[in-house]
Amino acid sequence: MTLLQNIITAVSVGGLYALFALGIAVIYGVAGIINFAHGHFIAVAAYLVLALNDVPMPLAVLGALAAGVLTAVATERGVFRFARGADPGTLLVLAFAVALTIESVIILVAGSRTVSTSFGSALTKPIHIGALSIVRIDLVTVVVAAVLLAGLALLLNRTRVGGQLRAAAEDFTMARLVGVRSDLVMMVAFAVSGLLAGAGAVLLVARSGTLTPTMGLDPVLVSFVAVVIGGLGSLSGAAAGAFVLGGMTIALQVLLPEDVRPYRDAILYGLVIATLTFRPQGLLPSANERSRV
Amino acid sequence: MNDHQHPVYRWFVAVWPTAGLIAPMGMLVALVSLGNASLGTIGTGALVNLVMVVGLQTFWGNSGVLSFGHVAFVAVGAYSAALLTIPVTTRAFVLPHLPELLANKETSFVVATVVAAVVAAVVAGLVALPMMRLSGTAAGIASFALLVVVQDIASNWSSVTGGLGTLTGVPTDLTLWRAYAWAVVVIVVAAVYSRSRFGKRLRASREDEVAALALGVKVVRERQVAFVLSGAMMGVGGSMYAHWLGAFGPTDFYIDLTRVITVMLIIGGLRSLSGAVVGTVVMSVVVEVLNRWESGQSVAFVSIPVPIGFSNLLLSLVLVLILLRRPEGITRSRELSWPGRKQDVSPAANSVPGG
Numbered sequence: 001m002t003l004l005q006n007i008i009t010a011v012s013v014g015g016l017y018a019l020f021a022l023g024i025a026v027i028y029g030v031a032g033i034i035n036f037a038h039g040h041f042i043a044v045a046a047y048l049v050l051a052l053n054d055v056p057m058p059l060a061v062l063g064a065l066a067a068g069v070l071t072a073v074a075t076e077r078g079v080f081r082f083a084r085g086a087d088p089g090t091l092l093v094l095a096f097a098v099a100l101t102i103e104s105v106i107i108l109v110a111g112s113r114t115v116s117t118s119f120g121s122a123l124t125k126p127i128h129i130g131a132l133s134i135v136r137i138d139l140v141t142v143v144v145a146a147v148l149l150a151g152l153a154l155l156l157n158r159t160r161v162g163g164q165l166r167a168a169a170e171d172f173t174m175a176r177l178v179g180v181r182s183d184l185v186m187m188v189a190f191a192v193s194g195l196l197a198g199a200g201a202v203l204l205v206a207r208s209g210t211l212t213p214t215m216g217l218d219p220v221l222v223s224f225v226a227v228v229i230g231g232l233g234s235l236s237g238a239a240a241g242a243f244v245l246g247g248m249t250i251a252l253q254v255l256l257p258e259d260v261r262p263y264r265d266a267i268l269y270g271l272v273i274a275t276l277t278f279r280p281q282g283l284l285p286s287a288n289e290r291s292r293v
Numbered sequence: 294m295n296d297h298q299h300p301v302y303r304w305f306v307a308v309w310p311t312a313g314l315i316a317p318m319g320m321l322v323a324l325v326s327l328g329n330a331s332l333g334t335i336g337t338g339a340l341v342n343l344v345m346v347v348g349l350q351t352f353w354g355n356s357g358v359l360s361f362g363h364v365a366f367v368a369v370g371a372y373s374a375a376l377l378t379i380p381v382t383t384r385a386f387v388l389p390h391l392p393e394l395l396a397n398k399e400t401s402f403v404v405a406t407v408v409a410a411v412v413a414a415v416v417a418g419l420v421a422l423p424m425m426r427l428s429g430t431a432a433g434i435a436s437f438a439l440l441v442v443v444q445d446i447a448s449n450w451s452s453v454t455g456g457l458g459t460l461t462g463v464p465t466d467l468t469l470w471r472a473y474a475w476a477v478v479v480i481v482v483a484a485v486y487s488r489s490r491f492g493k494r495l496r497a498s499r500e501d502e503v504a505a506l507a508l509g510v511k512v513v514r515e516r517q518v519a520f521v522l523s524g525a526m527m528g529v530g531g532s533m534y535a536h537w538l539g540a541f542g543p544t545d546f547y548i549d550l551t552r553v554i555t556v557m558l559i560i561g562g563l564r565s566l567s568g569a570v571v572g573t574v575v576m577s578v579v580v581e582v583l584n585r586w587e588s589g590q591s592v593a594f595v596s597i598p599v600p601i602g603f604s605n606l607l608l609s610l611v612l613v614l615i616l617l618r619r620p621e622g623i624t625r626s627r628e629l630s631w632p633g634r635k636q637d638v639s640p641a642a643n644s645v646p647g648g
Binding site: 034224265 | 359361423424426427429430431433434435437438439441442445446448449548552555556559600602603605606608609610612613616617620
């Protein structure tokens, strides 16, 4: 039974990572930006949950999603639009700068100390099914992740703008040449990313109940890893990478000997460096990633 | 240009950019040393940052490969030096489970700093073996991963680092002038490297990797050389940091410090040593003035009420603007040049946004 329980935890952790990883992958695919500020989209949405503590829960969730989308779109319109086509290094530093700006705003408005909220505290209680004891938030996370992943798949595969988005991710210049409106596609990509950040933020707040201005940092570092494992620029790869990572995190936690366990993250990130060294394009690279001379 | 080939003239032209950085800084340090003790401490801290920024520039600026992981070597340097200079009796108290080998040796600050540089260089050399094959996005993520790995080890290896808590008992014997002396050493080393054939080959690969490879530059090897050298400089910075504050913990060497030195370097101008120095000096002064205004003090009889936290916002916005409008920084990434002599540095095309 502990095995089944661990698997459920792993799927839930993987689902949460998948939301974050897809948010990063969708922007990387279209804009070529490793969006270091994604964690700060998450933080903005989370603080909105805190601010809407007194309104009904569905409204608070909607507010958080809107905050995520607005922050992401504002970032694109206000900053990244003016740096289109810059080299990846400049873009990464720019994303870093955007992250610092958002963080400063949060600190200015809400202070830098850790704050806590009772939002979703009912979800942290376990429910019992036979000998299984499952925390409710794990189940909610699995369901939300499944719905959002299915929705994203529908958007990408069944709608006009989704097709344009995939075309732009495949080859941005070529997509523009055949009439894809780059501004629109860029905005949709950031909006989708912001929506995923908002949903992740709600789940994260319900899970931990505490907020700090840098709360999005760890999830984002983890998602970088997932995106790298899945192959930079590949959306399904990113989702797969997130679930692999969720499984690995739980497996390392369970299987590592007691005295090595504290070094779990060091081992995990050491594996990332090793992966990148031997497969700089990720384990499942998308076809157009290799630049030719 | 024939009159300009005289050896004395050429010597002047060669040392001018470095001397032109060091001398005004010396005057600034002399000025700061006239102020009160707290100003001296702040000045020392700025010089510690300067060493780290110059170390970061030596790799990032010359190679064009971005690194967010250099602060990891600062951590290595800080712990290495602290384990040599914390008095043995204090050490038995703050780190009771220290292995025999590290428990009983006590050295001076200078020896400890040299050892810190060597240890950091060795670690950098090991990391460089796999990591220098990467560039662009992959390099950025891998360098982050390095930062997390070192952070995790420093937080959990309690018997040697004291774990997540603060490691205390480091003698605070880094004076303002000592810090200046170390900064001068590091700047001179960086300048000599940058003018050496190694530095020139590396910059060639930064401008056009394919062309450099075609000319026989071993790009990976040159990056490794720069990485090890800059790792050693970060180690020096770590030792200085430890002896500046006397107490530190693993979280001192994480995102916050990375942000500070990255902002300083980019605002100054990533691609030149002058940029690293000017960026650090300008940012240190601006941050200090804003901090005083935030806490309600006056600077040069001017007091502007600034809400707490506002200075960080201002600095981040300036960073965004500089990246969008002037990605070569306030020095335009040029070195100081002998008056009247033509600049031979042309801006790199690929760093201009929208290019």
